[in-house]
Amino acid sequence: MPSFVDSNALKISIIGAAGGIGQAMCLLLKAQLHTLIPNDANSDPKEMNMHIHMALYDVNNDAVRGVATDLSHIDTPVTLSSHSPNDAEGLRDCLIDTDLIVVPAGFPRKPGMTRDDLFIKNAEIISGLADNIAAYCDMSKIFILLISNPVNSLIPLMGQRLVHHHPSSDIERRIMGVTKLDIVRASTFLHQLSITDGIEKRTNNMPEIPVIGGHSGDTIIPLFSRAKIYPKLSRAQIKYLIHRVQTGGDEVVKAKNGQGSATLSMALAAHKVVMKFSSLLLGLRKSIHGIYYVSLWSHSKNQPICSDSNILIPLIDGCKYFAIPVYINKQGTYAIEYQIIEKMADFERSSLLPNSISKIKANIETGLAYSRQ
Numbered sequence: 001m002p003s004f005v006d007s008n009a010l011k012i013s014i015i016g017a018a019g020g021i022g023q024a025m026c027l028l029l030k031a032q033l034h035t036l037i038p039n040d041a042n043s044d045p046k047e048m049n050m051h052i053h054m055a056l057y058d059v060n061n062d063a064v065r066g067v068a069t070d071l072s073h074i075d076t077p078v079t080l081s082s083h084s085p086n087d088a089e090g091l092r093d094c095l096i097d098t099d100l101i102v103v104p105a106g107f108p109r110k111p112g113m114t115r116d117d118l119f120i121k122n123a124e125i126i127s128g129l130a131d132n133i134a135a136y137c138d139m140s141k142i143f144i145l146l147i148s149n150p151v152n153s154l155i156p157l158m159g160q161r162l163v164h165h166h167p168s169s170d171i172e173r174r175i176m177g178v179t180k181l182d183i184v185r186a187s188t189f190l191h192q193l194s195i196t197d198g199i200e201k202r203t204n205n206m207p208e209i210p211v212i213g214g215h216s217g218d219t220i221i222p223l224f225s226r227a228k229i230y231p232k233l234s235r236a237q238i239k240y241l242i243h244r245v246q247t248g249g250d251e252v253v254k255a256k257n258g259q260g261s262a263t264l265s266m267a268l269a270a271h272k273v274v275m276k277f278s279s280l281l282l283g284l285r286k287s288i289h290g291i292y293y294v295s296l297w298s299h300s301k302n303q304p305i306c307s308d309s310n311i312l313i314p315l316i317d318g319c320k321y322f323a324i325p326v327y328i329n330k331q332g333t334y335a336i337e338y339q340i341i342e343k344m345a346d347f348e349r350s351s352l353l354p355n356s357i358s359k360i361k362a363n364i365e366t367g368l369a370y371s372r373q
């Protein structure tokens with residue numbers, strides 16, 4: 001399978017590309033990424049010449065080769081390469097010169113497990129990957145989007161591991177835990193309810209609901225108070241919606257009955273995120289905005305990640321990692337929409353928030369303790 005990576009290409013490395021999420025996400029990206037690039041005669045020629053390359057890596061050699069070959073027949077200009085441990089320098093070749101690393105590598109849940117039960121196995125994968133990223137990547141520019149669970153613990157672990165190798169880098173501003181599926185679910189479940197319960201006339205406009213906190217159980221804080229139809233929702237309906245978003249992952253694990261967890265909806269959520277980061281990294285946008293689980297503290301510099309962290313951290317009882325709306329430029333997180341905490345409804349702030357924070361803090365400590373070993 002030929003691959004043409006020129007030095008101007010945006011290179012996206014996908015680690016765990018042959019898995020359930022990886023395959024579906026790669027399909028969406030191969031089919032859609034080129035639509036970001038302006039393609040009409042009036043466009044800046046520099047923009048028209050932009051090129052996107054996807055480097056697929058998985059420890060499952062045959063599967064990743066098959067997936068990449070299969071995708072390479074899709075008629076878009078996005079190029080592909082396939083890498084595995086069977087190649088002499090598989091992971092190195094996938095990571096070298098990359099701009100964006102997307103990580104859906106790791107074990108998914110089976111019924112009866114929590115995301116935290118995945119920690120030990122997936123921590124080994126993520127710390128090994130972090131060591132390779134530290135060895136081969138340009139720490140001053142790469143972005144990392146981490147999907148593997150448990151996100152709440154693996155983000156601190158990955159950050160610390162990279163800071164350990166590169167103590168003066170500001171990489172923690174560019175590592176994002178992907179919690180977009182919670183936002184996708186909140187929108188879907190509210191839209192469904194408003195139709196089934198006859199709250200609103202059927203509409204094809206999907207509501208946008210911010211979901212903050214973490215990515216497991218009641219660390220997930222969906223802010224339905226921000227919905228336009230919130231005044232029309234009863235307490236019981238709000239309680240139902242919150243519970244459904246917090247247990248959305250369990251719903252899929254149960255339905256799959258031992259065959260894994262959410263893959264297709266997660267692939268769609270990740271695709272939305274990767275499209276946004278690609279537009280930033282191609283230079284098509286100067287800044288992007290979105291909710292990610294981020295470090296609020298630069299452990300390498302022992303200072304807040306940006307000045308807004310100084311305001312946010314006390315509002316969330318000293319917690320140093322949180323999913324929160326952030327503004328991101330090519331250097332990483334530069335502003336935080338901390339006002340979202342101040343604007344929470346009373347019950348969200350007095351009940352959902354403290355419950356989430358105490359669990360996130362424990363999850364963070366799990367990740368940090370592993371990184372100190």
Ligand SMILES: NC(=O)C1=CN([C@@H]2O[C@H](COP(=O)(O)OP(=O)(O)OC[C@H]3O[C@@H](n4cnc5c(N)ncnc54)[C@H](O)[C@@H]3O)[C@@H](O)[C@H]2O)C=CC1
Binds near residue numbers: 106179
């Ligand atoms: N952040 C989120 O909202 C969500 C996260 N997840 C998490 O995503 C992860 C992946 O889920 P699935 O794709 O369903 O699992 P999967 O088992 O289908 O795929 C995982 C892939 O990772 C590969 N892999 C394992 N070790 C690797 C390594 N060291 N380097 C590269 N590749 C490696 C496997 O060979 C496999 O192809 C799980 O940890 C799951 O819990 C799942 C859904 C939502």
Ligand SMILES: O=C([O-])CC(=O)C(=O)O
Binds near residue numbers: 115149250253261262
């Ligand atoms: O529930 C799981 O294990 C996978 C996941 O994170 C989700 O679907 O939100």
